[in-house]
Amino acid sequence: MEITGVSSLNSVLKQMDISTPAEAQGKFSTFLKDSINKVNNAQIESDKVTEKMINGENVDLHTVMITSQKASILLDTTIQVRNKAVEAYQEIMRMQV
Amino acid sequence: MFHGLNTTATALTSQRLRMDVISSNMANVDTTRGKLVDGEWVPYTRKQVVLQQKDPGFSSFLNIAMNNSSSPGQGVKVGKIVKDDTPFDMVYDPEHADANEDGYVAMPNVDPLREMVDLMSATRSYEANVTVFNASKGMMMKALEIGK
Numbered sequence: 001m002e003i004t005g006v007s008s009l010n011s012v013l014k015q016m017d018i019s020t021p022a023e024a025q026g027k028f029s030t031f032l033k034d035s036i037n038k039v040n041n042a043q044i045e046s047d048k049v050t051e052k053m054i055n056g057e058n059v060d061l062h063t064v065m066i067t068s069q070k071a072s073i074l075l076d077t078t079i080q081v082r083n084k085a086v087e088a089y090q091e092i093m094r095m096q097v
Numbered sequence: 098m099f100h101g102l103n104t105t106a107t108a109l110t111s112q113r114l115r116m117d118v119i120s121s122n123m124a125n126v127d128t129t130r131g132k133l134v135d136g137e138w139v140p141y142t143r144k145q146v147v148l149q150q151k152d153p154g155f156s157s158f159l160n161i162a163m164n165n166s167s168s169p170g171q172g173v174k175v176g177k178i179v180k181d182d183t184p185f186d187m188v189y190d191p192e193h194a195d196a197n198e199d200g201y202v203a204m205p206n207v208d209p210l211r212e213m214v215d216l217m218s219a220t221r222s223y224e225a226n227v228t229v230f231n232a233s234k235g236m237m238m239k240a241l242e243i244g245k
Contacts, residue, residue: 062109066230070099073237080241 032081039078042071100169105230107151107172112223114175115146119216126207129195138195141205142180149176181206 046067052059122143125131131141151171161168183206191200 060110060113062106062113062227066102066106066109069230069234070102073234076238076241 035081036078039071039074042067042074046071101233102230104170104172105226105233107174108226109223109230111146111148111173111175112219112226115148115219116216116223118144118146118178119212119219122207123209123212123216125205126209126212128205129193129202131205140185140203141207143183143205143207145179145181147176147179148173150174 046064049059049064049067053061053064125141128141130138132139151174153168153171157168157171160166185203185206187201188204189200190196190202193202196202
């Protein structure tokens with residue numbers, strides 16, 4: 001595999017078709033919203049299957065476990081992203097001006 | 098993101114179905130009245146599952162065509178449940194309600210020992226797939242620890 005050096009930030013931004021910080025922020029916020037929706041949908045899916053199981057419908061036990069695990073992994077991922085974001089924010093707030 | 102987990106889920110579902118079929122075979126090990134054919138009772142016939150690779154689907158084919166690479170596979174499914182055509186056991190038991198004129202009774206072609214072996218195999222396969230699932234999950238959880 002060919003390994004190339006890390007190109008400068010400007011070229012990366014150009015590749016992503018972002019010119020202003022406002023645009024970048026907008027893209028990030030929609031991305032974040034979409035991700036959180038995905039996590040929420042996973043939780044809802046898990047709730048649905050669990051309820052089906054409790055109501056005695058024909059649902060495999062492992063389906064219930066797997067959907068709940070998926071929801072749990074997605075939630076953990078979200079928490080990690082949030083931690084990173086808060087960490088970055090606090091780092092900037094601690095900055096001496 | 099969850100492709101591996103979904104694949105494992107199909108395997109677990111298949112093994113569960115296999116287990117259900119084994120349960121049916123074991124439950125009917127002495128059933129002399131499986132179904133009525135031309136006014137006569139025929140004993141229960143042993144059932145067997147046929148496992149089949151899950152259809153890759155259109156998106157997978159498109160991906161292969163576009164990237165010139167093969168897909169990781171979509172898992173497994175039970176293609177069909179077939180009947181075992183081995184002949185019935187003829188057991189001498191003149192007292193039996195379903196005995197013929199010579200005193201022989203046709204018993205199901207289910208061998209309890211063979212069913213036990215199948216049962217162990219299904220259980221172990223299920224366990225193995227659960228292990229794969231846990232390993233897959235473990236990998237993702239480890240990935241979340243990157244940079245901690």
